Amino acid sequence: MRAAERAYATVRDGILCGTYAAGSRITETEVAQAAGVSRTPVREALRRLHAEGLLEFEPNHGAVVAAFERKDAEEIFELRALLEPISARRAAERATPALVAELRALAEQQIKESTRRAPGYIARIGELNDRFHRTIQRAADSPRLAKTLAGLIDAPLILRTFAQYAPGELQRSADQHLELVQAIEAHDGAWAHSVMHAHILAARATYLRARGSR
Numbered sequence: 001m002r003a004a005e006r007a008y009a010t011v012r013d014g015i016l017c018g019t020y021a022a023g024s025r026i027t028e029t030e031v032a033q034a035a036g037v038s039r040t041p042v043r044e045a046l047r048r049l050h051a052e053g054l055l056e057f058e059p060n061h062g063a064v065v066a067a068f069e070r071k072d073a074e075e076i077f078e079l080r081a082l083l084e085p086i087s088a089r090r091a092a093e094r095a096t097p098a099l100v101a102e103l104r105a106l107a108e109q110q111i112k113e114s115t116r117r118a119p120g121y122i123a124r125i126g127e128l129n130d131r132f133h134r135t136i137q138r139a140a141d142s143p144r145l146a147k148t149l150a151g152l153i154d155a156p157l158i159l160r161t162f163a164q165y166a167p168g169e170l171q172r173s174a175d176q177h178l179e180l181v182q183a184i185e186a187h188d189g190a191w192a193h194s195v196m197h198a199h200i201l202a203a204r205a206t207y208l209r210a211r212g213s214r
Contacts, residue, residue, distance in 0.1 A: 003041035004037075004044040004048075008045035011055075014034075016126065024065050025062060025064050053066060053152075079152055084197075084200055086140075088195070089192050090145075092189040100181065100184055103184065107132065110132070130153065137153075165206055176199040
């Protein structure tokens, strides 16, 4: 793995698992030490994370983990509800059998995790969810759309949406992933678009419920 990729993965994983809390400062030195790289690739990694919306650069403070207020979350879900269904439709039109098989394996593993709920399952489901949505971006074969969605897909994980899911909501999310696979395998773009739209709106409803919204 390239040094910049290693630094990027170190910081990104630290943000998503809570090692780096929202609003906390991240220095080049600590990332270099944690990733075992020099400071030059760290700068590249931090710029990439900033472009994806995971970090902010503040005067006299450097890189700071982005904090999401309610209005930010609502905007993120609104944009995802508009853009990810397009990716799902394109994936249904373009996905290769190998990508369909990859998506199915991820969806089935998420169903198992949601059913068993063994220790550490929230983190594992979060990772499976991330891989599933990124695989759909690959299947959609649209670099511009994937670039636009990169930060939006990560952001809800920072909000720790899955930690707020009730068991039934976890199961529903996993079932929707499997239905998306079925729609993509059937090359039914309208079906895939509809399921993805419902999937994102359901995640938004869960987040608002956890925030005490009616």
